[in-house]
Amino acid sequence: MIKRRGFSTPELLMTLVVFSFGILPLIVLFQSSHKQTAQAKNLMVAHSLGRTIISEIKALGFEALEAEMKSPKIGIVHTARPVSGPLVADDPDSIKYPDYYQRFNTTVKLERASTENNRKIRVELDIEWKEPNRKFNLGFGTVIVKYGT
Secondary structure: OOOOOOOOHHHHHHHHHHHHHHHHHHHHHHHHHHHHHHHHHHHHHHHHHHHHHHHHHHHHOHHHHHHHHHOOOOOOOEEEEEOOOEOOOOOOOOOEOOHHHHHOEEEEEEEEOOOHHHOEEEEEEEEEEEOOOOEEEEEEEEEEEOOOO
């Protein structure tokens, strides 16, 4: 009859310690990759949001922006406004921003570009959002020109 022995408790404990040192770097790797993926997603959303807002402002045209600078009615110029509600405020059928977008704050400034005849308006858009370890900011800008006389 052959006598078989199993592992002793100290041998099992040492095996667990060795495996835990091997698995620990993998856990840290997965954690950091998850964090980087979330940051990349937020950057992609902010970039898309910025392009959309700039396009909306450009679509208004020079005259509407000039009137907004003289007496604000549309509410284009604002500071640290969370992104929420419909994409197009006046359209009842407009799609609504997802709740996820509320983590982004937008700031829009309008300024006259220094030109003769004041035929250019500079639009500056800043998008800010917080991550657990720091704040992020993405800036956009464009110039709206009045053509013709």
